[in-house]
Amino acid sequence: MPNGRILMAQELRSIVDLTTTALQADSNAPDVVACDDGALFLTHYARLLRAGQAPRLSVLDPRVTGSVSGAAAAIGARSVERGLGHPPIPILFHTAEPAGDDMRALLGRVGRAVHLQRNAELPAEEQSRRLAIAIGKLLQQIGGK
Amino acid sequence: MRVPGTKYCPSCGQDVPLDATLEGAYLMMSCTNCGLGLGLKVANSEEIHLFQSGTPPVAPVPPVAAGLARVGLQKRSVPVVGAVERPAPADPRSAGAAPPLAPEASGEMFGSGESVLNTQAMQAVQVMQPPAASGGAAAAEPSLGGPVRQMRCVFLVEDSAFLRQVARDLLTTRNLAKEVIESADGPAFLEEFTRATLAGRKPELVILDVRMPDLDGREVAFALRAIEAGLGVKRTPILFFSAVLCDEPFKQVLADLGNAKYIRKAEGGDVQQLGERIVAVLERLVGTRK
Numbered sequence: 001m002p003n004g005r006i007l008m009a010q011e012l013r014s015i016v017d018l019t020t021t022a023l024q025a026d027s028n029a030p031d032v033v034a035c036d037d038g039a040l041f042l043t044h045y046a047r048l049l050r051a052g053q054a055p056r057l058s059v060l061d062p063r064v065t066g067s068v069s070g071a072a073a074a075i076g077a078r079s080v081e082r083g084l085g086h087p088p089i090p091i092l093f094h095t096a097e098p099a100g101d102d103m104r105a106l107l108g109r110v111g112r113a114v115h116l117q118r119n120a121e122l123p124a125e126e127q128s129r130r131l132a133i134a135i136g137k138l139l140q141q142i143g144g145k
Numbered sequence: 146m147r148v149p150g151t152k153y154c155p156s157c158g159q160d161v162p163l164d165a166t167l168e169g170a171y172l173m174m175s176c177t178n179c180g181l182g183l184g185l186k187v188a189n190s191e192e193i194h195l196f197q198s199g200t201p202p203v204a205p206v207p208p209v210a211a212g213l214a215r216v217g218l219q220k221r222s223v224p225v226v227g228a229v230e231r232p233a234p235a236d237p238r239s240a241g242a243a244p245p246l247a248p249e250a251s252g253e254m255f256g257s258g259e260s261v262l263n264t265q266a267m268q269a270v271q272v273m274q275p276p277a278a279s280g281g282a283a284a285a286e287p288s289l290g291g292p293v294r295q296m297r298c299v300f301l302v303e304d305s306a307f308l309r310q311v312a313r314d315l316l317t318t319r320n321l322a323k324e325v326i327e328s329a330d331g332p333a334f335l336e337e338f339t340r341a342t343l344a345g346r347k348p349e350l351v352i353l354d355v356r357m358p359d360l361d362g363r364e365v366a367f368a369l370r371a372i373e374a375g376l377g378v379k380r381t382p383i384l385f386f387s388a389v390l391c392d393e394p395f396k397q398v399l400a401d402l403g404n405a406k407y408i409r410k411a412e413g414g415d416v417q418q419l420g421e422r423i424v425a426v427l428e429r430l431v432g433t434r435k
Contacts, residue, residue, distance in 0.1 A: 038368075038371075039367055039368070039370070039371040040371070041371075042368055042371035042372055042375065043371045043372070043374040043375040044375065045375065046339070046371070046372045046374075046375025046376050047374075047375040047376070047377075050343070050375065050376055050377075067364075067367035067370075067401065068364060068367045068368050068371060069364065072360055072364040072368060073368070073371075075331075075332050075359070075360060076332070076335055076360075076368040076371070076372065078332065079332045079333075079334075079335035079336040079339065079368075080335065080336075080339050080372060080375075082336040082339075082340075083335070083336045083337065083338070083339025083340040083343070084339060084340075084343065109359075
């Protein structure tokens with residue numbers, strides 16, 4: 001039985017794929033729905049929430065390119081939740097940069113969110129392994145199914 | 146009409162002549178150099194005063210006057226002219242019918258009470274459309290053009306309370322919309338849109354400012370399209386209403402969004418006709434629907 005669903009918005013496809021692989025080492029690996037831009041993330045988010053299949057965790061790169069940035073997608077996701085009367089779903093912001101003022105403001109703005117800086121100098125496999133560990137810990141903290 | 150004397154324009158950063166017009170219950174001022182506008186709505190005639198320049202400000206300064214001061218205009222202590230003490234009823238269609246401002250006065254003007262500061266350009270309105278149809282789903286959606294009819298519900302997203310009030314009044318007094326739902330920012334709009342759509346009250350038009358805090362109007366529009374796709378509903382017509390130039394990138398935005406138009410509060414237009422022009426564009430938008 002998969003440990004819920006994770007919705008990821010990350011334009012580095014290798015990170016998504018390797019993270020998914022790393023997560024699947026766990027027998028309770030969550031399903032991963034990957035999007036390469038914020039608009040697609042928001043579309044999936046609204047669709048899943050409306051269908052009663054809300055993800056347990058969102059993993060977003062706030063600087064993901066496209067018509068809707070990752071940061072805007074996170075803010076939009078909160079709007080969708082409120083519009084549907086759904087409690088806020090935890091968000092993990094995954095960036096290559098340390099948390100600056102913008103990130104702190106975003107964390108405060110969306111609420112129930114954490115930031116994880118990835119070491120871009122590490123091989124993608126190692127970055128993804130560390131992200132998978134962080135996701136696993138977060139899912140444990142979130143609890144539930 | 147041109148008000149003698151000069152006033153500080155926060156956009157130009159210098160003293161420039163100001164044009165002022167009383168349109169129904171709305172007092173419109175605009176910089177003759179850059180078009181930056183200041184609009185005030187007055188609840189009653191006593192709330193409009195015309196002041197001589199050069200008189201020191203009154204203390205304490207009320208909130209509205211404090212807002213004026215932030216953009217370089219100040220409340221003055223000595224009312225001079227009574228010519229605008231009885232403006233026309235609050236009907237935007239009566240533009241130009243109100244008594245003119247006295248030409249001998251130099252125009253430090255402000256409202257009080259419910260008056261709200263607006264520092265956006267409020268001049269000529271021109272409509273720009275995307276260069277080409279955005280294809281796909283838009284073709285099956287309500288298009289823009291045709292006989293005028295009343296819309297059931299319009300969402301108005303604008304951070305300026307004054308512009309929201311103007312637009313709402315125009316929409317309702319012209320019977321263009323039965324219901325106008327206002328939002329002061331993008332996230333609040335997206336929330337209300339989601340709620341209303343699921344309740345079967347999806348709006349027939351979204352009027353969207355471009356420059357807004359938190360989320361830019363363009364981001365809000367694309368987020369709206371994403372949410373519409375997620376909820377499985379048709380794309381809602383969007384009318385951008387902003388002083389931002391509709392350059393080539395913005396035209397591409399309109400094309401990418403589909404079913405979107407743009408009204409620019411352009412420079413060099415006739416402030417007195419602002420209300421009528423806004424209505425004309427909105428009627429054109431409504432009219433495009435079957």
